[in-house]
Amino acid sequence: MNAVRKVRTRDERIPMGFTEAVKVCLRKYVDFKGRARRSEYWFWTLAQGLVLLAVYAVLIAVTVATGALGSVDDSGVATAGGGIVSGLVGLVFFVVALGLFLPSLAVTVRRLHDTGRSGWWYLISLAPFGGIVLLVFCVMDSTPGPNQFGPNPKGIGDFAPYGQFPSGPNQYGNPSQFG
Template sequence: MGFVDAVKTCLRQYATFTGRARRSEYWYFYLFQTLLGLVLGVALVIALVAVGGAASATGSDTVGAGGSIALVLLYLLVGAVSLALLLPSLAVHVRRLHDTGRSGWWILISLVPLGGIVLLVFNVMDSVPGPNQHGPNPKGVGDAYGQFPGQPNQFGGQPGQYGQPGRF
């Protein structure tokens, strides 16, 4: 899954807390949020410097009405973007936890000291092979029994070697 596809998927599933999300989907959306935050942060710093420079150039302690309105609008834009991305980032995080076979409630461990490290470990883990209680594997790997082609089953034989899997 590419960067643009991952961002589109996360925004299409804006508040979908069910299902599973691949690692690439989660990390590309996290990268998108980080880059967008950097761009908005740099724009805010440039605006603050420009307005502050204009005030010091005129020898005034106050900023003109146009500068203060621009700063307020920029602050409002940063706040609106942050609020708009809060729900899809929580949703993709919960779907990523589902992909590792965990409940979405594990996200609350981030409220505990060092809980963020536990979440980081969960987010870098590979998907649970085959389907789990949250749906099929988004990678399309494994069959309905969680077996891979050529992987021995619990009885030592190959899946489908003696007819249908799970039958004698």
Template sequence: MDFMTAVRTCLSKYVDFSGRARRSEYWYFALFSFLVSLAASIIDAVLGTDYDGATTGGLIQTVVGLAFFLPSLAVAVRRLHDTDRSGWWILIGLIPIIGWILLLVWFCTDSKADNQYGPNPKTGPTGHPGDYPPPAYGSGQYGG
């Protein structure tokens, strides 16, 4: 999955906590969120809305953080689903250092085979790489 596809997917599924997300989808969206947050912080500094250099962020950065909270949470839960874990495991991040390291390891873990959260997004329901989403019925592929 490329950068723009990952960003579009995450923003279009901004409150969709079901299904699975590939590593590339998660990490590209994390990169996009970081870059937008960096740009918002620069805009805050230029406009003077950064609350005198406070560590809490400025007005623009706060709005961006609120806008990206649910999409980031949703893609993190879908990423955990891809590693065959419940989305509730995101709460382990509340444990300082150990929880963060564990989440980082899980977010870097490769996709698991088809599980209760859906087919493997790397191979799709047919088990062939690159066949996700499945071909339309009657397209002639795989005898359809």
């Protein structure tokens, strides 16, 4: 039987780098199938946090620069500020956050698949302390070898169980033939 073997373009035993993980997550924008390594998940989470932090910093800078927070005049009366510019920047923040939501959801589901769990476990984050449970699941190591969601993305553990041979007869012969 001729088996088709997956061609690997890189050594999958080495964790993904930052830029590679971001590229993979953006390429698999709404791909909820398969598995994601820990490095892919955590580098994406870092990248998402940095992008949101940068957009939020711009939002604060524009809000302060335009006086959108308002001010207090000499008599102690509060005045409203110009909120149109900060409203637009806030809208940009919302659009960026919304645009990052789907790839984040997809990589989290693939990460859950890597630990042998269904993506529906994501909903546990809606329960009190469920976010902690989801965090523990995302920190856990991959299930070795292939599981119901696909092959191990690390490329390890794809071997037959102990005592069994991946293909063909035992290379040492049949034990019963010796006696």
